[in-house]
Amino acid sequence: MTTPAADWLRLDQQICFSLNAASRAFGGVYRVILKDLGLTYPQYLVMLVLWEHGELPVKRLGEHLRLDSGTLSPLLKRLEAAGLVQRERSAHDERSVRVRPTGEGLALRERAAEVPRRIAAATGFDLDEIQDLRARLDRLTAALDSATP
The missing domain is CATH 1.20.5 (Single alpha-helices involved in coiled-coils or other helix-helix interfaces)
Structure with missing residues (x-):
């Protein structure tokens, strides 16, 4: 069955809306589940990458997460304040900052399993x-x- 052209402009025909609605629904479920860990969903994603790869330059972490440094920096500051990550400027290149999970950040992995x-x-x-x-x-x-x- 073919959908008439006019129906393609209906909200319920938009794949982008369906994906956005699913993303928002996921956000609600993650908010409840991650509350016990003290993490937001974006912070959880940062920790997933660090648990998988260990220490990384912030630029590389951003590439994994598809986030720019302006979005990533505040996330890392909050994770650092919580004692879960440590940021350090590279001795070889002052422009590069490396981030790694702390012992507490690594211990959180078991609770996140x-x-x-x-x-x-x-x-x-x-x-x-x-x-x-x-x-x-x-x-x-x-x-x-x-x-x-």
Whole structure:
């Protein structure tokens, strides 16, 4: 069945709206789950990258998260104030700042281990559906990135 052209301008036909609504719904679930860890969702993402890669230059951390330094710096300051990360200027290049998890930040990883399971349960999807959706979203992101000059 073909959708009439006029219906393409309906809100419920917009993929961007569906993705935004899903993102906001995820945010609500993450807010509840991460409260026990004392993290916001963006802070959780920073910690995920640092748990995976260890010490990184802030620029590289931003690349992993698709965030610019203006957005990332306040996140890192709050994580540092909470004792979860340490930032340090490079001795070789004063412009470069490296960030790494502290002992307390590394210990938080164990407490965060249940987060992905709880999020998966909240979706109502099985593991195969989650992997398929993630692969499709990765493909969508790549296509949109290449469509943007």
